[in-house]
Amino acid sequence: MRAFDFPFETVEISCPVCGRFGRYSKQRFVELVGANTALPTALDIIAKDCSEDRPSIANMQGRCRAQYPQLLRMNSIKNTHQS
Ligand SMILES: [Zn+2]
Numbered sequence: 001m002r003a004f005d006f007p008f009e010t011v012e013i014s015c016p017v018c019g020r021f022g023r024y025s026k027q028r029f030v031e032l033v034g035a036n037t038a039l040p041t042a043l044d045i046i047a048k049d050c051s052e053d054r055p056s057i058a059n060m061q062g063r064c065r066a067q068y069p070q071l072l073r074m075n076s077i078k079n080t081h082q083s
Contacts, residue, residue: 003042004035008070013043015066018050039068 011029013022024032024046033042044054047066055062 001039002035003030003033003037003039006039007074012069013046013066014069015047015050015052015064017063017065018047018052020047020050020066022046039071043068 006026006029009026011024011026013024014020029042029046033045037045043066044056047054047064050064050066052064053059053062054064054066
């Protein structure tokens with residue numbers, strides 16, 4: 001899934017480790033990260049000012065856990081939906 005595929009008009013990003021919570025209009029989000037940017041990469045871009053480092057191949061110690069809470073909620077109810 002890429003930035004322009006995000007299924008909501010508002011993009012929420014939260015990080016339980018750093019205590020951040022951000023809410024962007026989808027338009028603003030796409031401007032920030034680029035429409036063709038994969039969502040995990042977009043998360044790295046948005047969370048680069050988090051107080052903890054993002055985990056990566058080069059930095060396995062990164063503790064930041066920024067995530068898209070809306071997508072987590074979607075995944076948790078997917079099994080009960082027929083489409
Ligand atoms: Zn963080």
